[in-house]
Amino acid sequence: MSDSSLPPQPSLLGQARRLNIAGLVPFSTVDWPGKIVASVFCQGCPWRCTYCQNYEILDFKVPGAVPFAELEDLLGRRKKLLDGVVFSGGEALAQAALIPAASWVKGQGFQVGLHAAGAYPSRLQEMLTADLLDWVGLDIKAMPTDYRKVTGVAGAAKAFACLETLLASGVNYEVRLTIYPGHPGKVVELARDLATRGVKNFALQQARKLGASPEFTAQAAGWDSQVKTWAKEIKELGFANFSFRPA
Numbered sequence: 100m101s102d103s104s105l106p107p108q109p110s111l112l113g114q115a116r117r118l119n120i121a122g123l124v125p126f127s128t129v130d131w132p133g134k135i136v137a138s139v140f141c142q143g144c145p146w147r148c149t150y151c152q153n154y155e156i157l158d159f160k161v162p163g164a165v166p167f168a169e170l171e172d173l174l175g176r177r178k179k180l181l182d183g184v185v186f187s188g189g190e191a192l193a194q195a196a197l198i199p200a201a202s203w204v205k206g207q208g209f210q211v212g213l214h215a216a217g218a219y220p221s222r223l224q225e226m227l228t229a230d231l232l233d234w235v236g237l238d239i240k241a242m243p244t245d246y247r248k249v250t251g252v253a254g255a256a257k258a259f260a261c262l263e264t265l266l267a268s269g270v271n272y273e274v275r276l277t278i279y280p281g282h283p284g285k286v287v288e289l290a291r292d293l294a295t296r297g298v299k300n301f302a303l304q305q306a307r308k309l310g311a312s313p314e315f316t317a318q319a320a321g322w323d324s325q326v327k328t329w330a331k332e333i334k335e336l337g338f339a340n341f342s343f344r345p346a
Contacts, residue, residue, distance in 0.1 A: 114199035152310035183210030217258030279306035
């Protein structure tokens with residue numbers, strides 16, 4: 100078959116419009132530290148973390164609630180008012196359409212940020228190699244031996260591969276650990292391990308009930324005190340940038 104007889108390929112925007120979007124926040128100051136952004140929440144995630152605050156958008160089979168055209172319109176109206184767009188989830192890297200979507204956003208003159216759980220190291224590498232990301236917030240859930248207790252799957256190898264790739268890229272980042280009652284612990288040990296691996300920017304986050312499954316409990320006896328103790332000990336490890344985000 101000659102090239103002339105091949106069906107036309109969809110444009111970059113046409114490919115971007117395949118992104119399955121569960122929600123769009125037009126203005127956020129919390130999803131990318133120091134930036135004013137629009138936040139795109141992508142449908143679907145392969146993991147089932149106990150504390151997930153986006154519990155209702157984990158199913159890949161649910162169709163998107165927001166057409167990509169809404170993001171197109173938003174960015175058209177907010178040039179010079181927004182610094183960029185953050186793609187979150189669910190797990191945004193699960194969708195192949197994320198790459199053309201990020202490329203299109205960059206082409207409109209906006210920066211691109213990403214929240215990632217660490218389930219797709221190859222796609223993260225592809226985006227970093229293509230210079231599509233200006234900042235990444237990467238979740239590290241637990242020590243490698245405890246990953247299944249948090250995510251429901253043995254995802255540690257992928258998550259730590261994402262970490263290695265991110266640190267080698269030179270892209271701005273934040274590595275985050277979210278803790279909750281019932282977390283397998285070893286919190287300070289994990290923070291120390293991450294520092295040894297070269298992590299400079301680290302955040303400890305206390306899980307909240309809002310948005311989580313009905314069965315999730317965010318509090319337990321003495322929990323707040325324990326979390327504050329961990330935060331104090333982690334701060335003393337000497338990260339260049341450490342943030343503690345209590346519930």
